Amino acid sequence: xxxxxxxxxDMNILTDVNFLVSVIVxxxxxxxITGVPQRKIRYWDEKGYIEPVDKTxxxxxxxxxxxxxxxxxxxxxDEGFTLETAAKKVVERCAKVEEVFQRLKNQxx
DNA sequence: ATTCTTACA
DNA sequence: TGTAAGGA
Numbered sequence: 001x002x003x004x005x006x007x008x009x010d011m012n013i014l015t016d017v018n019f020l021v022s023v024i025v026x027x028x029x030x031x032x033i034t035g036v037p038q039r040k041i042r043y044w045d046e047k048g049y050i051e052p053v054d055k056t057x058x059x060x061x062x063x064x065x066x067x068x069x070x071x072x073x074x075x076x077x078d079e080g081f082t083l084e085t086a087a088k089k090v091v092e093r094c095a096k097v098e099e100v101f102q103r104l105k106n107q108x109x
Numbered sequence: 110a111t112t113c114t115t116a117c118a
Numbered sequence: 119t120g121t122a123a124g125g126a
Contacts, residue, residue, distance in 0.1 A: 037119075037120080039119060039120065039121085040119075043119085058126075
């Protein structure tokens with residue numbers, strides 16, 4: 001059927017993406033990367049607006065999607081939206097990206 | 110050194 | 119929200 005050839009450039013991109021979805025960082029890194037204070041990140045967490053990877057872990061662990069959500073919420077907040085509204089918009093905006101990432105994770109495991 | 114929770118300014 | 123205390 002549709003046998004597709006894949007060049008090395010695309011292969012490298014796939015490698016990068018697979019690596020990206022596997023990266024896990026602690027709250028300190030997230031704060032540095034996003035510019036959102038740890039205090040706020042923990043607050044959004046307890047409010048249920050963001051969901052760290054492994055809740056059984058000693059420390060909160062964040063993946064690329066978590067960081068993306070945090071940045072998005074930050075931007076929407078700057079635009080004047082309520083935390084609740086911002087979080088809601090982020091859920092909608094991340095829905096599709098989430099599907100793709102979930103598929104990539106399942107493939108690489 | 111880094112994160113965590115609780116609590117107070 | 120920021121920051122300090124005290125334990126993990």
